[in-house]
Amino acid sequence: MAGYRIGRRELLAGAATAALLPGALAAQGNKTGVDASTWTPDYINKLAGTADYDTAAECAKVVPLDYKGRLTYWYWGVNQASTEIERKMEADFFAAFAKTYPNIELVKQNLDYNAMLDKLRTASIGKSAPMVARLPILWGSEFAAKGQLMAFGPTDVGYSEDEFWPGALKSVTWKGKRYGVPTNNETMAFIWNAAIFKEAGLDPDKAPASWDDVVAYSKQIKDKTGKNGYGMVARVNAGNTPFRFMPQLWAYGGGALDEAEASPTYTKIMLNSPGAKAALQASYDMYVRDKSVPVSALTNTQTENQDPFIAGQIAMMISHPSEYALMIERARKATGADKQVADNVVANMRYGLIPRGPARRAVVFGGSNAHVFNPNIVEGGMDLQAVKAFVAFMTGPEWSIKLAWNISNPGNVRGFRTKWMRERLDTIRFLDVSTSMLPNGIPFPVLPQSAEIMNIIVPNMLQNTLTRKMTPDQAAENAAKELRALINDL
Amino acid sequence: MVRHRADYLYVAPAVLVMVLVIAYPVWFTFYLSMFSTPPNLALEDKIFVGLDNYARILGADSVHEASLNTLVWTVASTALAFVLGFGAALALNRPFRGRGLLRGILLVPYVISAVAAAYVWRWLLHSDLGVLSALAMATGLRSQPFNFLDNTDTVLASLIMVNVWKEFPFVMIMMLAGLQTVPDQLLRAAQVDGAGPWQRFWHITVPHLGNVSLVTVLLLLAANFNGFTIPWVMTGGGPAGASEIWITQIYQLAFGRIRFGLASAYSVILFAVMMTMGYFYVRALVGRDRAS
Structure with missing residues (x-):
């Protein structure tokens, strides 16, 4: 049966990818100054507040701040169950992006978690997908396998792959190519x-x-x-x-x-x-x-x-x-x-x-990734520069931690070194406990x-x-x- | 013929819209039902499998279970809604003080959103926090909460109860309209001839309501056969498939499991059943026209 042959090829590709990307956290590079092999509540505490980053300056290296363009973005954001701080951070994020890139028009849609997957599948089939979507870690491989995502990884927005957890990179990888940039990673x-x-x-x-x-x-x-x-x-x-x-x-x-x-x-x-x-x-x-x-x-x-x-x-x-x-x-x-x-x-x-x-x-190694859709199925055409500006802004150390304030952890591990991580540890009780579960995190199978x-x-x-x-x-x-x-x- | 040409022109836009929004999706669903569409392939890479999808649907144990549930759901919902609605119509057909207000109140379930109603009922019947359980426990009627929705034995009956609550006002309206057509002179004449209330009801009222009853039942059957909102919102077909019916299973296959081909084959089967019902509905309408 033709379908069976295709499945085996894809499964083998998935297996090869997995073999190339062993999940050992100790493999975390030193460029970030973060050593995940000694990941304990004490270590997390010592790390916090030891570095400052300039988000606008980092983004400017990828896309000039005066770039004029348009972006469509779907995400699973705050809802009725969200806390005040989550609402504030999300509002601050969009305001800060508008201030950093005042000439990029952002058309955003906040979708319900349980409805988002169906809507995105339908939109992709109907060639009405957004340019960028932030999806839970489990969903990306399905869209990548169908050719509905564009190959797009951390290096496309100026970040080294060492800045992200290996498990998170695995979740954005299909047939050896990156199809997303991790935004946040969490363990409960x-x-x-x-x-x-x-x-x-x-x-x-x-x-x-x-x-x-x-x-x-x-x-x-x-x-x-x-x-x-x-x-x-x-x-x-x-x-x-x-x-x-x-x-x-x-x-x-x-x-x-x-x-x-x-x-x-x-x-x-x-x-x-x-x-x-x-x-x-x-x-x-x-x-x-x-x-x-x-x-x-x-x-x-x-x-x-x-x-x-x-x-x-x-x-x-x-x-x-x-x-x-x-x-x-x-x-x-x-x-x-x-x-x-x-x-x-x-x-x-x-x-x-x-x-x-x-x-x-x-524990489940969870989180979300920013994915860029294949230009062929994006409604209204693709603006890649606007996409890069937005994804760079969102997945840098500042906003990857602020957007994950009390629900998750920064996808970009440099976020753990920021003053905001210090603030989180000082204000969110038990954060060090849940964060110290990260080395026990197991990602769901990276299969469509x-x-x-x-x-x-x-x-x-x-x-x-x-x-x-x-x-x-x-x-x-x-x-x-x-x-x-x-x-x-x- | 010449005289009718303008008529065809007038209906052409409507026909065109129908072709676009009904005929094309029906054709495409039938076409897609011949293909396998696994979740790792884009729709354009679908694999032709002929009638395999139909064989898989008709041979699946889960479909057999859902078929039985669908039958119970459809028949029980229709029968109970009809009996309750007919009873309400008979009660409200006679003039009494407050009749208008009562009619308005009884119409409430019909006019509120099905999604909102399903959520409200989900909380009323919740197995740990349900309002009905809390009332029963507060009044000493029970020591433990009711388990309506997390029990495979009671879940379908609970959903049917909610569905009947939602649908009976529709029957009530239809039957009230039908009752207006029963000739008053005939009822009076029968009374003069010595016929009791039951005889007048059985020999005069019921025969006059034959057509409207038939149409109402057929419409209810069709609506219940396609009744998605209440089961999906309240239980999602669970627990363990105990409230899974055809339409929720089709949705799950298409959007939960991304088997558009299989879901299409299943939809075509559902479509055939619905068309059969439609045939009888049209026949009933035509029969009523001829009779009148």
């Missing part, structure tokens, strides 16, 4: 409510060390307090699900493919591995056996877990460093008796590393069907288990079969 952390831990007879200042501990803690919390232990998320077609389940799957030694290995080939299916089955069993134990997680985990996104957390009804969850700021805002808005409950929760919030499993400690694997196949496997439609073993085998069919279909 483990949050818990110390007061509920204490109420349940657990050490309030100690995070569960392993995923087995999470299962045991969750049960103990439910049994002793009646509150939900772990904030599980298992909705299909929601990005939140793989970000919370894959760290567990990898920790037990599983994977979708072999993305957790040092040199992934993306040809080995691991959804039915013993590790994957153990992770499914752990989820089953929490949801079905112990009933220690929200019943609504099957329809919830992470946003729906925030209210019960601030109400002191969920004890543990995986989340961004921004969760603390979000909870402070929610507490500020609470009134009456709710206000006291919310304030207590904020005072009792603790951050720790995501638990280990028998195989490793793992990654979104389908992570948003549909993996959550379906989880739902089949949690609804008892299948046993964990059957669900894992079924998902592996589906994944095999998906790969053979290419």
Whole structure:
């Protein structure tokens, strides 16, 4: 079958790319003055505030500041759940760009995260794509594989590749070429409510060390307090699900493919591995056996877990460093008796590393990348100079950190040396903890069907288990079969 | 013929628009259904597979499950909305104080946005934070929240309930209009002849409502067969596919899995079913015209 031959070629190309770009963080170059091999909260603290950068001067080397042009840009930006500081930073960013390049007309569209992929796919087919889009790390390879992106990397905007995390560069690489510039990279952390831990007879200042501990803690919390232990998320077609389940799957030694290995080939299916089955069993134990997680985990996104957390009804969850700021805002808005409950929760919030499993400690290496669309499908034609000016401005050390203020980390690692990183560490509690998870970050498979694997196949496997439609073993085998069919279909 | 030439000219713009916005997409969907469109290929690089996509759709277990769900969703929604709407129409057909206000209130579900309604119901029925559960627990009726949407056994019934709530006012309007056509003299004459309320209803009212009932049911069947908003917004077809129906599965195939070819084949099958319903709808309309 013709489709199968094409798929094999592309998979081999993906494997070759992966082999050429080993993910060891120690490979981070010295040009940035950042040594990722010693990435600890202490090191991050020492690094912050040690360098100054002039964004306009750096951009001027790429495109003259008086350049006149037009740019279309789609992105996933602030929404109703965003904090005030995120709104301010986004507004400041567009104002600063307009001031730096006053003659570039910027036409921007802020899209909903869950709708953006569909809209972009449709726009690309209809030759109405924007010039630039900032996309979550998972999506780029699909557009690159279809020839809908233009080869465009950090060096096109005057930055050395050493300024970006190897995992982030891997996510913008298809068939050996760069198709984007990383804007921000993040790893989440483990949050818990110390007061509920204490109420349940657990050490309030100690995070569960392993995923087995999470299962045991969750049960103990439910049994002793009646509150939900772990904030599980298992909705299909929601990005939140793989970000919370894959760290567990990898920790037990599983994977979708072999993305957790040092040199992934993306040809080995691991959804039915013993590790994957153990992770499914752990989820089953929490949801079905112990009933220690929200019943609504099957329809919830992470946003729906925030209210019960601030109400002191969920004890543990995986989340961004921004969760603390979000909870402070929610507490500020609470009134009456709710206000006291919310304030207590904020005072009792603790951050720790995501638990280990028998195989490793793992977290999703997430983030976003700026991609440039193929001029053939861009509505109204391409203005490459305007594109370069904008991407250089956005991915430099200043705005890569400001735009990621409390939700992520700068894609450009020079950002860690800036005074803004110092300010973040001083004002955002627990940022050093979530940032220190970066070396444990595992990128999703760099394949065009990654979104389908992570948003549909993996959550379906989880739902089949949690609804008892299948046993964990059957669900894992079924998902592996589906994944095999998906790969053979290419 | 000459006399009708101007008529053809008048309708030409409308026909042209129809060709562009209906005929072309239908043709292109049929054409695309013959191709494989894996997510790593641009649409122009699609691979011809003939009728393979149809075979894959018709042979897939998940489609069989969704077919059963679609049947239950369509038939139950239609039947319940019809019964409830007809009952409301009968109640509101007789004059009483506050009738206008009540008619207005009962129309609310029909006029509010389906997306807004679905979100509101999602929160009302939420398994942990739902308002209905909170009320039941506050009044001591239950000790645990209801699990409507995260349970494979109850999710479809819950969605049907929401759909019926949204649709019954449509039936009510249609049947109220139909009830206006039942000749008052005939009802009075029957009463004079000694016919009771049930006999008048069964032998006079119901036969007069035959055509309008048929048209209403056919329109409801078509709408429910294509009913995307409520299941998609409330559950996305989950959990574990328990509320997956044809139309949500087509959307998922096309935009979640980027299988435009397979989704097109599935759409063509749906189109054939819809056309069959359309045929009966037109026949019912023609029959009504002839009868009148």
